Amino acid sequence: MKAFNRWDTEGIKVQDPGLVSYINLEATIVPKTGARYAGNRFHKSRVFIVERLINKIMVTGHKSKKHYRSSGHLTGKAQKAYDIVEKTFGMIEAKLKKNPIEVFVGALENAAQREEIITIEYGGARYPKAVECSPQRRVDIALRLMTQGAYQKSFNSKKSIESYLADEIIAAYQSSSASIAISKKLEVERQADSSR
Numbered sequence: 001m002k003a004f005n006r007w008d009t010e011g012i013k014v015q016d017p018g019l020v021s022y023i024n025l026e027a028t029i030v031p032k033t034g035a036r037y038a039g040n041r042f043h044k045s046r047v048f049i050v051e052r053l054i055n056k057i058m059v060t061g062h063k064s065k066k067h068y069r070s071s072g073h074l075t076g077k078a079q080k081a082y083d084i085v086e087k088t089f090g091m092i093e094a095k096l097k098k099n100p101i102e103v104f105v106g107a108l109e110n111a112a113q114r115e116e117i118i119t120i121e122y123g124g125a126r127y128p129k130a131v132e133c134s135p136q137r138r139v140d141i142a143l144r145l146m147t148q149g150a151y152q153k154s155f156n157s158k159k160s161i162e163s164y165l166a167d168e169i170i171a172a173y174q175s176s177s178a179s180i181a182i183s184k185k186l187e188v189e190r191q192a193d194s195s196r
Helices: 049-059 079-095 099-110 134-156 161-173 179-192
Strands: 115-122 124-133
Touching: 049 079, 049 124, 049 134, 079 099, 079 161, 099 134, 099 161, 099 179, 115 134, 124 179, 134 161, 134 179, 161 179
Parallel strands: none
Antiparallel strands: 115 124
């Protein structure tokens, strides 16, 4: 079975041992379960990782809980999101001459932050405290930052969302700070380090 009937997922290995159980590489030709498992705890980790990217693309641009940074052309249109991901993977394959799903999984591993900050109130004052990030949340945050970073760049731009998303995934795969997901991860981990 090949993803989009084009790309094989056999032989792709998740290098990060913490994320092995949370990045599912069992390919489906049409990655769309239609929220059949919504509400089942931890079930999203058993959904094909490309389908999770498609689902994240359908929620366009919340930026700090405001919806003004939206692309405007995609809210809940699964076929459009499917086409965007297929074109993006085609662009990645053309640029890097590698399996785009392998590149995407590598980008996810690089962009998944290990720590985050919570606020503790103690004696009327608030203090930041560094905590470890759970593996499922690491994948969620990386997917969200990649898609929203691409949407923010393509907003009011002549370049298409597909090319921005391809650039974002390639930059994250190469651990380049040109990727919004990587730069955000480094910033959060730096803050967590200073608030120990």
